[in-house]
Amino acid sequence: MALRPPISDTDHIQGNPDAIIELVEYGDYQCPHCGRAYPIIKNIQKELGDKLKLVFRDFPLEKAHPQALMAAVASEAADNQGKFWDMHDMLFENQRRLNRSALVEYATTLSLDIVRFEQDLADETIAQKVKDEFYSGMRSGVNATPTFFINGEKYEGSWEGDDLLVYLLDRFA
Amino acid sequence: MILAFYPADWSPVCGDQMALYNEMLQYFRKFNAQLVGISVDGKWCHMSFSKDRGFHFPLLADFEPKGAVSKMYESYDEAVGESRRALYVLDEDGIIRWNHLSPVGINPGADGIMDALEEIDQRKNS
Numbered sequence: 017m018a019l020r021p022p023i024s025d026t027d028h029i030q031g032n033p034d035a036i037i038e039l040v041e042y043g044d045y046q047c048p049h050c051g052r053a054y055p056i057i058k059n060i061q062k063e064l065g066d067k068l069k070l071v072f073r074d075f076p077l078e079k080a081h082p083q084a085l086m087a088a089v090a091s092e093a094a095d096n097q098g099k100f101w102d103m104h105d106m107l108f109e110n111q112r113r114l115n116r117s118a119l120v121e122y123a124t125t126l127s128l129d130i131v132r133f134e135q136d137l138a139d140e141t142i143a144q145k146v147k148d149e150f151y152s153g154m155r156s157g158v159n160a161t162p163t164f165f166i167n168g169e170k171y172e173g174s175w176e177g178d179d180l181l182v183y184l185l186d187r188f189a
Numbered sequence: 190m191i192l193a194f195y196p197a198d199w200s201p202v203c204g205d206q207m208a209l210y211n212e213m214l215q216y217f218r219k220f221n222a223q224l225v226g227i228s229v230d231g232k233w234c235h236m237s238f239s240k241d242r243g244f245h246f247p248l249l250a251d252f253e254p255k256g257a258v259s260k261m262y263e264s265y266d267e268a269v270g271e272s273r274r275a276l277y278v279l280d281e282d283g284i285i286r287w288n289h290l291s292p293v294g295i296n297p298g299a300d301g302i303m304d305a306l307e308e309i310d311q312r313k314n315s
Contacts, residue, residue, distance in 0.1 A: 017300070077208055077209070077212050078212060079212055079243055079245070080208045080212070080243065150212070154213065154216075154298065154299050154303070155300055156300075158298065159205065159206065159209055160206075160209065160296060
């Protein structure tokens with residue numbers, strides 16, 4: 017299945033914007049599988065360097081993971097202060113503590129403006145943006161987290177261990 | 190009405206699929222659609238699974254006579270004695286408007302259900 021909507025300026029993009037490989041992850045900060053995928057993706061970024069552009073989109077399963085939505089909102093709030101990826105890393109590295117006070121603590125560690133961060137945390141429009149991302153992911157065929165898209169097409173293979181890296185190296189070497 | 194037949198409580202793919210549908214309830218509700226999950230697991234197993242995962246929709250036990258409803262919907266796997274992973278969307282008159290059978294181990298997601306609900310809605314309003 018194809019990714020809709022395609023990648024745009026409103027996405028969170030890391031790496032070379034003109035890379036030949038565009039890897040999109042739909043993830044949930046409270047999902048243990050995403051937590052396991054986190055170092056795997058970091059390693060793929062390291063191995064592929066300039067060949068890879070990474071995009072992260074939110075897919076919080078709120079009912080299963082009650083703190084996932086607020087964690088996603090925290091990443092967006094950090095984005096408003098130019099630190100999306102720092103917060104993204106912080107959340108996955110501290111996945112077991114994602115309550116509100118922990119989020120504020122992480123924001124403090126990242127030297128964010130806390131007053132603004134807390135305002136954004138309570139901002140319904142930001143929460144709605146995250147929910148819209150969930151919905152568009154679902155319409156693209158995301159059925160669990162993490163789900164990956166490679167150059168706009170859903171990746172159905174395994175991402176465990178070095179499976180995804182080997183797949184990307186084979187296909188794009 | 191959305192009927193989601195699935196092989197077994199607690200199995201990894203079913204758990205993911207039902208967790209997604211649990212999340213989707215708010216979107217199904219916009220189309221006045223009710224979801225039920227159906228497997229051959231008994232009611233105590235269903236209750237335990239549902240409580241553990243915090244499901245907000247009913248799970249029906251196609252337990253005795255085993256698989257009777259699944260068979261009516263051509264969604265029973267005789268070889269393993271479980272329901273297949275089949276989806277049905279019925280309209281307000283009880284007419285099946287869409288169905289889908291997933292290959293073994295494949296989570297069908299919710300996209301097809303939403304397409305079906307949108308189509309039924311358009312038909313009703315046209």
